[in-house]
Amino acid sequence: MKQIQVLGAMVAIATTLASATLLMAADNGYDSTQxxxxxxxxxYRDWKLISVAHEEGKLNDIRAILGNDIAVKAYREGKLPLPDGAIIARLAWAYGPSDVNNKAFGRTQSFVPGAPTNVQFMVKNSRAYASTxxxxxxxxxxGKPDHIDVQACFACHTPVKDRDYVFTHYSP
Incomplete structure (x- = not known):
């Protein structure tokens, strides 16, 4: 049974990596929507929690950062750079006060997720995404892929190059 599970996981990883490799354009760019x-x-909603965050300013959201098994294993072992096949998901929501919770507390102190804003993924494949x-x-x-400026994403992550371009630290 374990062999079947391991084989299934290996096939899923190989399929993901092969699909990502096929997405490469001649200029070493890629169409992120694919x-x-x-x-x-x-x-992906069943992946393990890596961390949570709150962003102020223009984004003004709360977020959960999840990882597939490959990413979570590397995080737990403190291994950087993350290995090929690692995938990190960022789920973000607008947020607002919880009337129910705040009534119990007697003051405004509790905030909860509201409408989702977007879901973002980082997919590690050193060969397919060498330019980023x-x-x-x-x-x-x-639920639909959004056209993004991949180079702008990469530029934003460049300040954390020494952390394999990943902002999130593992929250034990």
Whole structure:
């Protein structure tokens, strides 16, 4: 049974990596809307939690950062750079006060997720995404892939190059 599970996981990883490699254009760029075949990956909401964050300013959201098994294993072992096949998901929501919670507390102190804003993924494939530090970037809005400026994503991540272009630290 374990052999079948391991084989299934290896096939899924190989399929993901092969699909990502096929997306490469001659200029070493890629169409981010075609990562995962243009669909949200099955089961991503069941991935393990890496961390949570709150962004102020223009973004003004709360977010959960999830990782597939490859990413989470590397995070737990403190291994950077993350290995090929690692995928990190960022789920973001607008947020607002919780009337129910705040009534119990007697003051405004509790905030909860509201409408989702988008879901973003970073997919590690050193060969396919060599021009962006080994990472593919994709964003989904309302379940549909959103055209993004991949080079702008990469530029934003460049300040954390020494962390394999990843902002998120593992929260034990």
């Amino acid at each position: 990562i995962f075949g243009g669909k949200l990956p099955d089961g 530090g080994g990472w593919g970037f994709v964003q989904f809005e309302n």
